[in-house]
Amino acid sequence: MSERFRAGVLPDPGQIDELVESVADLAVLVSGSGVVEGISVNPDCPSLGCLDHWVGRKFETFLTQESREKFAERLTVIAAKPDLARRPVEMNHVDNATWEFPIRYSLHRVKGSDSILLVGRDMQPIAEVQQRLVSEQLARERDQQKMRSGETFYRVVLEAAETPLVLVEPEKGRIHDLNSAAATLLGTTPDTLRGNAFAQAFEGWRRNEMMEALQGAAAADGMSSVDVIARRNGRELALVPEYFRAAGELFLLCRVVTTEETEGAGPEVAQSLAALFGASSDAIVLTDGKGVIRDANEAFLIMTDAAQLRDVKHKSLADFLARGTVDLKLILETAGKAGRMSRYSSQISSVVGSRSSVEISVAQLGQRNGELGFGFIIRDVSPSQTVDEGAGAGVMSDDAMQSVMDLVGTASLKELVSATSDVVEKMCIETAVKLTGNNRVAAAEMLGLSRQSLYVKLRKHGLLNARPGDDSEG
Secondary structure: OOHHHOOOOOOOHHHOOOHHHHHOOEEEEEOOOOEEEEEEEOOOOHHHOOOHHHOOOEHHHHEOHHHHHHHHHHHHHHHHOOOOOOOOEEEEEEEOOOEEEEEEEEEEEOOOOOOEEEEEEEOHHHHHHHHHHHHHHHHHHHHHHHHHHHHHHHHHHHHHOOOOEEEEEOOOOEEEEEOHHHHHHOOOOHHHHOOOEHHHHEOOOOHHHHHHHHHHHHHOOOOOOEEEEEOOOOOEEEEEEEEEEEOOEEEEEEEEEEHHHHHOOOHHHHHHHHHHHHHOOOEEEEEEOOOEEEEEOHHHHHHOOOOOHHHOOOOEHHHHEOOOHHHHHHHHHHHHHHOEEEEEEEEEEOOOOOEEEEEEEEEEEEOOOOOEEEEEEEEEOOOOOOHHHOOOOOOOOHHHHHHHHHOEOOEOHHHHHHHHHHHHHHHHHHHHHHHOOOOHHHHHHHHOOOHHHHHHHHHHOOOOOOOOOOOOOO
8 A cells, every 4th residue: 555545553454353354245365377265255245145166266267258358457467567556346257157246356466475365345236226227217218208208199189179178277377288279269379378377368357257267167067158258359259167187286178169159059969969960861961161071971971882981071062963063053052042951852973873862951050160161961862753753854754755656647757856855855944943943044054054045945835934923043
């Protein structure tokens, strides 16, 4: 030991009994040839076990490959520089290829001999602590990954929800979070409102008054709401709050609805209507103001031979009507003016080309975003349909057929064909006028004629005043 680390007088180590056994957890005396000459295990380290079988065997036999290299390198340094201050070296022991334990050794040359005394400290407790720290770190990283994953799921679901939702902290009265649907109803963006006082989004409300009203509505039996007016756009809204607890803290989940929704059907009625929509044997189709399909029930998919909703969604209903845009335009214009239309006869074309005769009823619907839409109820009438109901525009009646047959022998074939054509033309015009409710403009468009040509043909067949007082021109 260097002189500068000494003070006073220390006894000769040989004068102290069991010094090595007391100071070291493990002491090993290794000869110059690397054979273990003696070994001492501190009784306070029972985890090391009995190592008497090391004596008489090569010390490196009980070292890992990496530790063997460390041991050989340290012996080389001691041999080259005997007076160099000794630095501890950590080596890992193996015993019977199944047990491994780390020891921190200091190496000391024995005077008058080429043997080396290795005085070691058991590093297993420290290694176990380090291993626990690593395990804790890995567990913490896994927990953080789960939290990030949960946050992502929460964000995706919140934004995907069509229902306007606002999460409010009851104690502070601040908006914890909200989705874009709610921000749109309130006339702004989510980032603008997030973290602000909820009461500031509405006219005539203070923070305490707002929270008392919401908490009272949430605690009431049944569904209760608080009527408000959005400050930014002046919309009349209602807040439907309910409590939930997260991480021990109470929050309010507020559903933002328009006054039209609160005055309409309650939750039970809405559920019943949804069940009726799905189970109805009549086809039900919901479209936007231009007739583009937004939703349809199973009956409509069966009627059109569509495999799933996405096969018809976002397509125009005209794609499934036999007369296409002619029918759709007439239906939407009539329903748009009167608010509804009932029992319009037409044909539905399936995706594979088959057709079925139907009766269509339609009503104009208001949408949440203020736009108009339409609801169609389409009933298949193919089994009960007759020629007299006016849908068989291309089929002659028995009387008309008999009239033509009576002409055989009294007129040429050319005259017979001309007479037949007149009969068919008259029946087609009568059917078009009937289908359009005597709307001459729509009938002309349905037949592919100009309005002037239609009037000429109506006059020709004596149909111009067939329905006096109902000469509608759209």
